[in-house]
Amino acid sequence: MWKMTEAGLTCESYKKVGSETILDVEITSNRPDWMSIIGVARETAAIQGLKLKKGKEINLPKKSANFPLDLVPNFNLFERWTGIVIKDVKIKPSPKWIQERIKLMGHSPINNVIDITNYVMYELGIPMHAFDYDDIFGQIMTPELAKGGEDFTSVDNLNYKLPKDAIIIRDAERIIDLAGIKGGLNSGIKDTTKNIFLHVTINNPVLVRRASQALGLRSEASAIYERGPDKGGVTDSIKRAVSLVLELAGGEIASELMDLKKEKFEPWKLTLTFDRLDQILGITIDAKEVLQILTRLNLTPKKSGKAVDCIIPTYRADLKIEEDLIEEVARIYGYNKFPKTLPVGQVTATKIPYHFDDGFILNLKNLMASSGFSEVMTLSLVSSQALDMFEIKKENCVKITNPISLDYEYMRPSLILGLVTGTKMNKRECVKLFEIDKTFPGESYKISGITKGISFREFKGTVDLIFEKLNLKAPEIEFDSDKPYFHPSKAGAVKINGNLIGEFGEISPKILNGLDIKGDIFAFEFDIASLQKHKRVRNFKIVPENPPQVEDITLTFPQKTRIGDVLALITNHHSLITKTELKDIFKDSYTFRIWYQDPKKTLTNQEVEEIRKSILQKIKEKFGGQIKE
Amino acid sequence: MQEEIINTKNQAIAQITSVADVKELEEIRASYLGRNGKFTLLVKKIKEVPQENRKKFGISLNESKITIERLLSDKKHALIKSLTEKREWFDLSLPGIKPEVGHLHPLTKVLSDVKKVFNYLGYQVADGPEIETDYYNFEALNIPKDHPSRDTQMTFYLENGQILRTQTSAMQGRVMEKMKPPFRVLAPGRNFRYEQVDASHGFEFWQVEGFVVDKDVHLTDLFGTIDYVLKELFGKEVKLRFATTNFPFVEPGVDTYMSCTICGGKGCSFCKNSGWSEIMPAGMIHPNVLKTAGIDTKKWNGFAFAIGLSRIVNLRYQIKDLRTLTTPDLRILNQF
Numbered sequence: 001m002w003k004m005t006e007a008g009l010t011c012e013s014y015k016k017v018g019s020e021t022i023l024d025v026e027i028t029s030n031r032p033d034w035m036s037i038i039g040v041a042r043e044t045a046a047i048q049g050l051k052l053k054k055g056k057e058i059n060l061p062k063k064s065a066n067f068p069l070d071l072v073p074n075f076n077l078f079e080r081w082t083g084i085v086i087k088d089v090k091i092k093p094s095p096k097w098i099q100e101r102i103k104l105m106g107h108s109p110i111n112n113v114i115d116i117t118n119y120v121m122y123e124l125g126i127p128m129h130a131f132d133y134d135d136i137f138g139q140i141m142t143p144e145l146a147k148g149g150e151d152f153t154s155v156d157n158l159n160y161k162l163p164k165d166a167i168i169i170r171d172a173e174r175i176i177d178l179a180g181i182k183g184g185l186n187s188g189i190k191d192t193t194k195n196i197f198l199h200v201t202i203n204n205p206v207l208v209r210r211a212s213q214a215l216g217l218r219s220e221a222s223a224i225y226e227r228g229p230d231k232g233g234v235t236d237s238i239k240r241a242v243s244l245v246l247e248l249a250g251g252e253i254a255s256e257l258m259d260l261k262k263e264k265f266e267p268w269k270l271t272l273t274f275d276r277l278d279q280i281l282g283i284t285i286d287a288k289e290v291l292q293i294l295t296r297l298n299l300t301p302k303k304s305g306k307a308v309d310c311i312i313p314t315y316r317a318d319l320k321i322e323e324d325l326i327e328e329v330a331r332i333y334g335y336n337k338f339p340k341t342l343p344v345g346q347v348t349a350t351k352i353p354y355h356f357d358d359g360f361i362l363n364l365k366n367l368m369a370s371s372g373f374s375e376v377m378t379l380s381l382v383s384s385q386a387l388d389m390f391e392i393k394k395e396n397c398v399k400i401t402n403p404i405s406l407d408y409e410y411m412r413p414s415l416i417l418g419l420v421t422g423t424k425m426n427k428r429e430c431v432k433l434f435e436i437d438k439t440f441p442g443e444s445y446k447i448s449g450i451t452k453g454i455s456f457r458e459f460k461g462t463v464d465l466i467f468e469k470l471n472l473k474a475p476e477i478e479f480d481s482d483k484p485y486f487h488p489s490k491a492g493a494v495k496i497n498g499n500l501i502g503e504f505g506e507i508s509p510k511i512l513n514g515l516d517i518k519g520d521i522f523a524f525e526f527d528i529a530s531l532q533k534h535k536r537v538r539n540f541k542i543v544p545e546n547p548p549q550v551e552d553i554t555l556t557f558p559q560k561t562r563i564g565d566v567l568a569l570i571t572n573h574h575s576l577i578t579k580t581e582l583k584d585i586f587k588d589s590y591t592f593r594i595w596y597q598d599p600k601k602t603l604t605n606q607e608v609e610e611i612r613k614s615i616l617q618k619i620k621e622k623f624g625g626q627i628k629e
Numbered sequence: 630m631q632e633e634i635i636n637t638k639n640q641a642i643a644q645i646t647s648v649a650d651v652k653e654l655e656e657i658r659a660s661y662l663g664r665n666g667k668f669t670l671l672v673k674k675i676k677e678v679p680q681e682n683r684k685k686f687g688i689s690l691n692e693s694k695i696t697i698e699r700l701l702s703d704k705k706h707a708l709i710k711s712l713t714e715k716r717e718w719f720d721l722s723l724p725g726i727k728p729e730v731g732h733l734h735p736l737t738k739v740l741s742d743v744k745k746v747f748n749y750l751g752y753q754v755a756d757g758p759e760i761e762t763d764y765y766n767f768e769a770l771n772i773p774k775d776h777p778s779r780d781t782q783m784t785f786y787l788e789n790g791q792i793l794r795t796q797t798s799a800m801q802g803r804v805m806e807k808m809k810p811p812f813r814v815l816a817p818g819r820n821f822r823y824e825q826v827d828a829s830h831g832f833e834f835w836q837v838e839g840f841v842v843d844k845d846v847h848l849t850d851l852f853g854t855i856d857y858v859l860k861e862l863f864g865k866e867v868k869l870r871f872a873t874t875n876f877p878f879v880e881p882g883v884d885t886y887m888s889c890t891i892c893g894g895k896g897c898s899f900c901k902n903s904g905w906s907e908i909m910p911a912g913m914i915h916p917n918v919l920k921t922a923g924i925d926t927k928k929w930n931g932f933a934f935a936i937g938l939s940r941i942v943n944l945r946y947q948i949k950d951l952r953t954l955t956t957p958d959l960r961i962l963n964q965f
Contacts, residue, residue: 008873008882012903028875029777206775226777280881280913280930282847318875323916327873327881330848335871335883340853345811345843347751352814353807354800356756362741369731376957377734379833380759380819398760400793401786404823404832411760411793422957432731433957437819443758 007047007331009034020104030318032227035220036125039315046296046332058239064252067133069197072142075262076204077167077179081143082234082259083199084242085133089113089251091193098248112249113189113196116241124237125315126200126229127221131176133195135187138172143179145207152178155188166211167203180208180225181217195254198241200234231265232314265314272325273307280326282341285333293332294325360532361436364447367469371462373434373449378418380438381408386417389514391484398440411440415448416485416523420507423452424517430454436528445528446502452521456490456506459522463504466526470535472496477564485511486523494526496534502526548578548597549608553616554628556589561623563590569618570594574611576603589628630678630686637667638693645700651708658701668694735942735965736835736954740817743837743936746861750854752815752839757803759819760787761794769802770878771917778877783823785832793821797838798878801914801933804840805922810929811843817938828950835938840914842924842931848881848913851932855885855909862941863890870905879912879933890944899944906944909936 004011010026023040033039045052067085093099094115102109105122109115117128148164152175162168162178169177176187180203189196203225212222235257245251272294278284290308294301299310299319312319319325330338365375383406387394398411412418415435422433430453439446447466451459467475478493481503491505504524512521557563563582571580576596584591594615596608619625641661648654661667671690678686744754763774772778782795800816817837824830841850856869868888875882887908889900896902911934916926939951946965948954953961 002870006870006872008875010872010874010884029780030875030877205777209775209777223777279845280848282849321880321916323880323913330881331873335852335873338849338852338871340856341847341849342750342853342857343813343841343843343846343850345841345845347813348811350808352753352755352812353804354755354757354816356754358744358754358756362737365733365737369733371731372729373731374959374962375732375734375737376962377736377955378957379955380821381833399788401788402823403785404825408832418957425957426959428959431959433959434731438759440760443760 003047004044006335007043009040009043017104020101022104029227032224032229032317033125033315035224035227036121037123039125042298046298049296055240058236058243060239060242060257061246061253063254063256065254067195067254068139069133069136069255069258070140071258071260072140073260074143075260077143077145077207078201078203078260079263080202080231080234080259080261080265081199082201082238082257082261083197084238084253084257085195085197085255086242086245086251087133087195087254089194089196089245089249091189091191091249095248111189111191113193113198113245116244116248117198120237120241120244121221121224124230124233124240125224126233126237127180127224128198128200128238128241129177129183130189131183131187131197131199132189132193133197134193136171136176136197137174140172141176142170143167143201144170146175146211150175153185154178154182155185156182157185160215160217163211163214165207166214167207178211179203181212181215181219181222196245196251198238198245200238202229202231202234228317230315230317231261232267234265235259267311267313270310270312270319270322270325271307272301272310272322272329275306276322277326277329280323281330281338283338285329289333290329293329296332297328299325299328360535361445361447361528364466364528364531365434365436367466368434368447368449368462371432371465373432373462376418376422376433376435377437378415378421378435379408380412380440382410382412382417383407384409387413389511390414390417391508391510396441413439413441414483414485414525415439415446416450416507416525419448419450419523420485420511420515420517420521423450423521424515426452428453446525447528447531448523448525450507450521450523452517452519454522456520456522460504463524466531470531471538472531472534473536474568475501481505484508496530499530499534500527501530501534542599544597544599546598546600546602548595549603549605550593550595551608551612552583552591552593553612554584554589554591555619555625556628557623557625559588561625566590566619566623566625567592569622570615573615573618576607576611630674630682631689634671634686634689634693637661637671638697641667641697642700645697645704648704649708651705651712654701654705654708661697662694662701668697732963732965734954734962735946735948736938738965739938739942739945740835740837742862743817743858743938743941744815746858747813747815747839749861750813750857752813752841755800755804755814755816756818757794757797757800757816759794759821760791761799762791765799765802766792766794766796769918769921770798771915771921772877776877778875785821785823794818795822796820796935797836798933798935800838801840801878801918802922805842805919805924810924810931811841813839813841813843815839826952828952831939831951831955833955834951837936837938838933839936840931840933842914842919842929844929846913846931848883848932851883851911851913851934854932855883855911855934858936859885859887859909863887863944868894874910874912876910876912878915878918880915882912883910883934885909885911885934891947899947899949906940908940908944909934911935 001011011023014023027034091111094112098115098119099109102115113130117130121127146162146166146168150162152160152162167179168175176184205226205228208222208225212218291301301308301310397413403409419433423431432451434449436447476495481491481493483503485508487506487508493503494501502525507521576598578597579595581593583593596603644657784795785793797816797818804814820836821833824832870886872884874884885908886905888894889904889906891897891899894904896904900906914931914933919926
């Protein structure tokens with residue numbers, strides 16, 4: 001079994017039923033020939049180096065009558081169309097051995113003629129169909145494309161509306177066949193059928209595939225047609241079927257073997273050069289062994305100098321280029337006999353297109369994790385309902401036209417949608433989550449964080465920390481955000497040099513109420529590319545040996561004073577102020593702690609006092625802040 | 630005054646002798662010799678001493694200070710010595726109080742490891758669009774419209790005719806048409822397929838595509854690369870075997886089976902009792918793919934492979950249900 005899998009015919013299990021062995025194989029789309037008993041037998045013989053038992057050459061008896069039938073050629077639809085009329089057959093159940101085999105393939109036996117067409121398909125891999133000759137009105141068959149919407153009742157008595165461009169066959173009056181997919185009830189084999197028309201069509205694979213997809217009707221036959229059956233094996237398989245009909249249903253041949261074909265469909269030549277074989281495989285397989293392998297595969301190899309000319313049988317339509325032959329040699333030789341090497345080529349220093357260094361993102365992820373935030377990766381697809389709840393305009397969102405369900409219809413415009421769900425899902429008191437990924441449209445990477453159960457200042461601390469670690473140049477905070485999912489007054493935008501970086505603040509109470517989430521939820525979302533663009537390397541500052549002078553100043557301010565701006569003013573006021581903090585808030589009074597430090601000397605009280613005076617002066621001018629009495 | 634010195638000194642001696650703890654000893658030092666210590670205050674009192682006694686007072690004060698300092702230092706040594714000589718009860722089994730930290734997602738951790746391994750081999754990371762064109766996702770990869778292999782890659786469509794990429798292989802055409810070989814590329818990312826969700830399938834999944842185009846690359850190099858990478862990721866003891874398979878964009882095509890890391894190859898529910906996991910489909914890049922991107926196949930060839938990232942997470946952490954990965958539940962995430 002592993003040997004079959006190694007060679008490409010994946011075989012995971014088998015079972016014995018009586019004297020028969022049933023293999024469960026997985027067939028890749030390039031090997032229609034494996035969809036038959038003969039194909040699997042040929043493959044097994046090649047792998048094991050065994051001889052294939054050849055079937056007897058079939059010589060059909062001469063026709064004893066001439067029942068007319070006009071097949072109208074259309075090589076765009078049927079590259080090949082081969083058929084024969086048999087008269088005076090007797091429809092009855094098939095003999096037991098065919099019935100058993102049909103059952104083993106998972107189907108129900110119907111009658112001798114239909115069972116024979118199915119059996120020969122399994123045996124040789126070419127689908128065929130039998131009509132009741134007397135139900136082909138006007139003795140004419142015309143293949144054409146459905147216009148769409150036509151009614152069609154299949155041989156198993158199911159009704160269909162035909163999709164546009166399905167291949168159908170019409171007789172003088174009606175649609176009698178949905179070619180390559182199902183026969184029609186009107187022309188099918190019945191218990192009373194006397195004369196039959198047996199045919200094989202090589203259908204346009206694309207049209208069969210589209211029609212069977214449109215109808216949701218996939219059968220073994222349609223699967224073979226999509227992959228492309230053996231165009232050269234048509235006459236052999238029809239002969240096999242005819243001989244079985246004559247043997248099991250009686251009757252006599254009543255027409256020529258009609259064979260309309262676009263071209264001859266003969267074996268073709270393909271050359272393998274040893275140089276190319278060595279180049280692709282990385283090993284040199286002895287020429288004798290190469291020839292042996294190709295012989296086992298029935299490719300009739302002939303060595304000519306540094307190359308081998310092969311003749312490809314028509315059932316191997318997958319062998320089109322030299323590399324295909326290289327794979328044939330390699331897989332039968334055995335992949336697991338190859339040595340393992342590493343490429344010796346040079347590694348280029350040139351940056352590749354779409355080059356992506358995620359070091360920046362990884363640093364941010366680590367910063368978030370060390371700040372107590374856990375990373376989530378939520379789905380990119382969100383529902384229309386979620387967008388409604390977040391009051392996001394859908395016309396600006398990327399919509400899937402064939403969503404798997406309405407829960408996953410849009411590409412997310414923000415990571416916050418998933419994070420809010422996370423705060424609902426986690427019942428614990430304190431929740432801190434973050435995600436870094438793309439949002440749509442635009443596919444720009446965002447970093448987004450969310451908190452539950454902590455205060456605004458604790459939340460804002462993480463935002464400040466990100467800005468501080470990236471050493472962003474003075475982010476400006478606007479007390480307004482155009483994102484409808486934020487609180488109308490407790491959220492805003494961050495800009496640097498007038499460029500929008502993102503938003504932060506409290507999530508809208510409407511959403512929280514709608515989702516039944518209790519407690520304050522704060523979130524931020526920043527654009528990664530903008531953060532990366534504005535980040536700055538921090539210059540090292542020598543740690544002064546002289547101790548700083550530290551003092552607290554408590555000030556009162558009028559209402560609606562931006563304390564963040566006051567703090568920034570103090571920090572940037574004088575080069576000897578090395579650090580400031582908001583120490584405490586009590587009603588309208590704010591305590592600032594200020595560090596004064598001169599790298600060269602210890603500051604005197606007088607020097608500090610001068611700086612302090614000018615700070616207080618500035619604060620009074622700009623913000624109306626006063627020393628608390 | 631002299632008396633005060635002696636009293637202070639005696640007091641100090643008494644305290645130092647009776648103390649049994651280094652910390653208390655330090656407090657005693659501060660109370661006598663610190664900024665506001667008793668001896669320090671006495672020094673300040675020297676102005677009150679009559680001129681003729683000042684020298685004597687000074688000498689006496691200084692001697693006392695030296696005595697006390699020596700005593701302090703001796704006592705400290707004695708105390709520390711006794712500390713290291715005798716054993717006392719200290720409960721090391723008490724549970725700690727953990728700092729509140731966050732956790733990185735398992736996919737982040739696994740992807741970092743994968744990138745690291747490929748970094749050693751000289752690969753650069755490329756990041757491409759998730760909203761793709763049919764051209765890069767299929768046609769440039771030798772998968773024409775209506776090719777039956779599209780069945781395994783059912784696709785989401787957008788209103789403008791674009792699609793959500795079904796495979797990170799879409800990056801092959803994008804990189805190849807923009808850059809002259811040689812190159813070694815690793816393209817990780819999300820992919821989307823129209824599939825009903827169950828424990829082992831999601832319509833969103835993570836994949837890492839890798840490909841190399843160079844003058845002299847062979848199938849043996851592909852086998853060697855897969856072998857190196859999987860052993861770096863899963864340990865030297867894993868066993869690998871290769872099988873033929875078909876993807877339209879490779880020829881020859883390779884499928885990689887790795888001995889199941891969960892049961893060690895004995896068979897378990899993760900490997901469907903086979904003892905093996907299908908883990909890394911690969912192959913030599915099909916000449917049509919190179920030609921489409923304008924690369925001369927006489928000069929260059931290459932190999933490509935894909936790693937299912939969720940599959941690796943699932944084998945490493947024994948997560949059976951892939952949906953676990955996209956659930957923002959801290960009870961799950963805090964385990965990593």
